[in-house]
Amino acid sequence: MAERNHADTDKGADAQGGGVQSVDRALQILEILAREGDAGVSEIAEEMGIHKSTVSRLVGSLVNRDIVRQNSERGKYQLGFGILRLASSIxxxxxxxxxxxxxxxxxxxxxxxxxxxxxxxxxxxxxxxxxxxxxxxxxxxxxxxxxxxxxxxxxxxxxxxxxxxxxxxxxxxxxxxxxxxxxxxxxxxxxxxxxxxxxxxxxxxxxxxxxxxxxxxxxxxxxxxxxxxxxxxxxxxxxxxxxxxxxxxxxxxxxxxxxxxxxxxxxx
CATH class of the missing domain: 3.30.450.40 (GAF domain)
Incomplete structure (x- = not known):
């Protein structure tokens, strides 16, 4: 129940912030993956101090846009080719x-x-x-x-x-x-x-x-x-x-x- 309340609080904070907090957290995730090379949901959640369900939701959105991909062998997440597509235009x-x-x-x-x-x-x-x-x-x-x-x-x-x-x-x-x-x-x-x-x-x-x-x-x-x-x-x-x-x-x-x-x- 406590975990559910924590997740609900995260979602509520995101909604109140008009999505700004979600954007900030998504960028934090990208910075962690860029620094570490790859990381699991639990590792990311621990470093950011937020619930795993929030991380999973944000990572899922990034995966859908090819910004992040999951390593099939290790199950961890890495930066995806979508990052290269964006960066190459800069x-x-x-x-x-x-x-x-x-x-x-x-x-x-x-x-x-x-x-x-x-x-x-x-x-x-x-x-x-x-x-x-x-x-x-x-x-x-x-x-x-x-x-x-x-x-x-x-x-x-x-x-x-x-x-x-x-x-x-x-x-x-x-x-x-x-x-x-x-x-x-x-x-x-x-x-x-x-x-x-x-x-x-x-x-x-x-x-x-x-x-x-x-x-x-x-x-x-x-x-x-x-x-x-x-x-x-x-x-x-x-x-x-x-x-x-x-x-x-x-x-x-x-x-x-x-x-x-x-x-x-x-x-x-």
Whole structure:
């Protein structure tokens, strides 16, 4: 009788919430299955703190829509192919430029420097969007510009995400030309820098691409955890020193994660 009353209470709460509670619980079930790989009704009910009959009812609805399927051998439930059908439609609809725009503008307003969004195209970092700081010195339009991967902060972030073989192909195609006396043109030295970039989660360059220009960049990840872009802040070397500016690198990292989250990324 107690179990029945508990189940009735669950149903009543769902009805009072206009189905919102059922939706929330269904999403919780999907998160549990995504985390565990598979789970039985009892396990799910115990973790969620609700009655098994409520879990069975919700799982049944998910099974009917192919969002969840039952493993015939173990009797436990797993995510179904319907999830793939839904998920596959997301990346093509997400535009990193659109999702990043608000974040770029906020960074430019806060730090009063130029903020760029870059992607890897044809062995170069291509700037696809830009937010300008209020400084009169920040007037160059980088959108559409092809910049060398080895000499820019965004480029080093994008290079660090490639495999050694992929980097070799890039360098065979375009080389490591010096843009300034400070450009790193030695492959071994560059690889050491890229290890630091991967470890630290950001890259800085001091007058490697252009004399008088300093920049720092962080990666942007997609739903699969792959680096798909980089967001950078750049400014004149005489006033812009990212490592010495309190909170700047932390804020830039948080901005990168915000954009990544909008692209479906979830840190593991």
């Amino acid at each position: 990346p093509g609809r997400l535009s990193v430029v659109h999702e990043a725009r608000e974040v770029l503008e906020a960074l430019a307003a806060e730090y009063k420097e130029t903020v760029n969004l870059a992607v890897l195209r044809s062995n170069y970092a291509v700037n696809v969007d830009q937010a300008m700081g209020p400084s009169t010195l920040a007037t160059y339009d980088w959108v559409g510009s092809l910049t060398p991967l080895h000499a820019t902060s965004s480029g080093k972030v994008l290079l660090a995400a490639l495999t050694a073989d992929e980097r070799t192909q890039v360098f065979k195609a375009v080389g490591l030309p010096a843009r300034t006396p400070r450009t790193v043109t030695n492959r071994g030295e560059l690889e050491k820098q890229l290890l630091d970039v991967a470890r630290n989660g950001y890259a800085t360059v001091h007058e490697e691409f252009e004399i008088g220009l300093t920049a720092v960049a962080v990666p942007i990840f997609n739903h699969a955890g792959s680096v798909i872009a980089a967001v950078s802040i750049s400014g004149p070397a005489f006033r812009f020193s990212p490592e010495e500016q309190p909170g700047l690198i932390k804020s830039l990292r948080e901005a990168g994660l915000t954009i990544s989250a909008r692209m479906g990324y979830r840190p593991r």
